[in-house]
Structure formats: structure tokens, C-alpha cells
Amino acid sequence: MAQAFFHKGPDNFKARFSYPLNIPFLNLRNLDLVLILSLSILAIITQVLDFPIVKLEFRLDNFEHATMFLHLLVYSGYALFAELTQTAESLYGVIAVLASSVFGQELFLLHFHSTDHVGIEGQYHWLLQLIVLVSFLSAITVTLSPTSFPASLVLAVSVVFQGLWFINMGFMLWVPKLVPNGCALHLGLPAHHGEPTVVCASKDADSRARALANLQFSWILSTVLVLTGILCLKLASSKGTTGKRSAEYQKLQNGSGGDLGLTLSIRSFKPDHSLGV
Numbered sequence: 312m313a314q315a316f317f318h319k320g321p322d323n324f325k326a327r328f329s330y331p332l333n334i335p336f337l338n339l340r341n342l343d344l345v346l347i348l349s350l351s352i353l354a355i356i357t358q359v360l361d362f363p364i365v366k367l368e369f370r371l372d373n374f375e376h377a378t379m380f381l382h383l384l385v386y387s388g389y390a391l392f393a394e395l396t397q398t399a400e401s402l403y404g405v406i407a408v409l410a411s412s413v414f415g416q417e418l419f420l421l422h423f424h425s426t427d428h429v430g431i432e433g434q435y436h437w438l439l440q441l442i443v444l445v446s447f448l449s450a451i452t453v454t455l456s457p458t459s460f461p462a463s464l465v466l467a468v469s470v471v472f473q474g475l476w477f478i479n480m481g482f483m484l485w486v487p488k489l490v491p492n493g494c495a496l497h498l499g500l501p502a503h504h505g506e507p508t509v510v511c512a513s514k515d516a517d518s519r520a521r522a523l524a525n526l527q528f529s530w531i532l533s534t535v536l537v538l539t540g541i542l543c544l545k546l547a548s549s550k551g552t553t554g555k556r557s558a559e560y561q562k563l564q565n566g567s568g569g570d571l572g573l574t575l576s577i578r579s580f581k582p583d584h585s586l587g588v
Contacts, residue, residue: 326453326463327399328410329390344391351384372426382416385409407454414447431494431509431520435480438528442476445469464539472535479527484509491520 331340358377359367386409393399393406421440428436449466456462482489487496490509493516497508511517 324458324460326457326459326466328386328406328450328453329394331394341391341394344387344394347383347387348391351380351387354380355384372424375420375424379417379420382409382413386413403457404454407450407457411447411450411454414443414450418443418447430511430517431491431524432484434521434524435484438524439473439476439480442469442473446473464543468535468539472532475531475535476528479531483524483527491523492516494520 329341329343332342333340355377358373358380361367386406389409390399390406393402399406418440421436421443424436446466446469449462449469452459452462453466483491485496485507490496491511493513494509494511497510509520511520
């Protein structure tokens with residue numbers, strides 16, 4: 312996205328919800344959409360079916376998770392079809408609405424989740440809702456104003472941040488050695504359908520664990536913003552050097568080049584006084 316902005320310039324930039332991957336000798340143009348579509352199907356299957364015994368798992372929270380991936384599947388499938396039929400430009404509005412609905416439904420199902428996430432787990436899920444809210448609002452803004460680079464940048468940052476936060480949640484809530492001090496990972500609690508749950512021994516331990524979650528939220532966001540700033544600075548510097556050279560060459564071709572040629576022609580003509588000229 313940032314590369315497209317600095318390459319095309321502010322006047323010609325238009326946001327996209329998926330960017331083609333151009334690799335020489337490899338047909339991976341729509342790899343991102345193919346991966347999203349495939350992983351969404353796989354996630355829905357794992358949420359609906361109970362393994363290793365293949366049978367339907369009638370648990371409300373699993374169906375809620377599967378529904379989130381269903382909206383992602385609808386978006387990626389439609390966007391991939393539009394790319395393959397070369398109608399993505401004309402169907403931009405539809406693709407943008409479907410992408411926005413992914414974040415909207417994710418926020419809706421997270422907020423009204425049937426599972427009561429309490430304690431430290433609830434803090435991580437509440438912070439996750441903040442990230443999804445930013446993604447949803449920025450996606451709506453990009454839908455209404457596709458030429459807005461700041462809105463596109465916020466959307467990209469929030470999506471990356473959301474992915475990193477999911478990874479962080481997985482480590483902090485599922486790896487026993489990484490559970491905050493004073494808390495422990497318990498298995499088989501009836502209130503959580505036998506799923507692993509982090510339980511803190513005291514109120515002070517719970518408060519420290521929540522504070523740690525807030526710090527992790529800030530640290531990860533800071534890291535993403537710093538890396539984004541460095542990337543944009545590098546792209547802007549590269550484009551600035553190339554653009555300057557291109558402008559100088561264009562100037563020589565359009566105006567200065569002609570004047571320079573005329574000047575050289577005049578200077579090259581020297582009267583021959585021996586011939587009386």
C-alpha cells in the first residue's frame with residue numbers, strides 16, 4: 312500500500328484491499344486472497360467439526376468463531392473472483408463493503424460473545440475489540456474515500472496489529488510458562504467448556520496481569536508504528552531520488568534540452584576569417 316502511494320504519487324493513488332504479489336517467473340499475483348480463502352475454509356471446518364472423531368460440534372462459541380471466518384471467506388472469494396475476471400476496479404465498491412463487513416461482524420461477535428471472558432482473558436479480548444473497532448472505522452473511511460492515504464495506512468497498521476495481538480494472546484493465555492506471576496493455566500473448568508483458562512490467585516495478581524496486558528498492547532503498537540515509519544521513510548527517500556532525476560530529464564527533454572542544443576550549435580559555429588567571412 313505504501314509502495315503504491317509513493318510510486319504513483321498522491322494524485323494517482325487509490326486504495327486496494329488486496330495488493331497483487333508480482334514475482335518474476337511465478338504466478339502468485341493473488342496469493343494473499345487464495346491463502347485467506349483456504350485458511351478460512353479450514354478454520355470453519357475445525358470449528359464446526361470435532362476432531363479426531365469427525366462429528367458436528369454444537370457449541371455456540373464455536374459457531375460464533377466459524378461465522379467470523381465465514382464473512383472472511385465471502386470477502387476473499389468475491390475479491391478473488393473479481394481479480395480473476397479482471398473486474399476488481401469496477402467492483403471496488405462491492406469489495407470494499409464486503410471487507411468492511413468482515414471487521415464489523417468480527418467486532419459484533421466479539422462484543423456479544425456467548426463465552427464470558429473474565430479476568431486477564433477478558434482484558435486481552437477487550438483490547439482486541441479496540442483494534443477491530445479501528446480496523447472497521449478505517450475500512451469504512453477507505454470505502455468512502457479510496458484516495459485517502461492516511462485512512463489506508465491506519466487500516467494496514469490495524470490489520471497487522473490485530474494479527475500480532477492474536478499471536479500475543481496465544482502465547483500469554485495458552486503457554487503455561489508465559490502466564491503472568493500469581494496466575495496459572497487451568498484445564499477442564501466446567502464454566503469454560505473444558506478449555507484452558509488463566510486464573511489469578513489474588514486481586515493484586517489479577518491487576519498486575521491486566522497492567523501487563525496494557526503494556527504489551529502499547530509496546531506492540533509502538534513497534535508496528537516505528538517499523539511503518541521506517542518503511543515509509545525508505546520508500547519516500549527512494550521515490551524522491553528517482554523522481555528528482557526523472558524531473559530533471561523531463562525538463563531537458565521539454566525545454567532546456569532544446570535551448571541547450573541551440574546554444575551548442577551557435578557556439579560550434581566559428582567564422583573563418585581566412586576566407587573573409
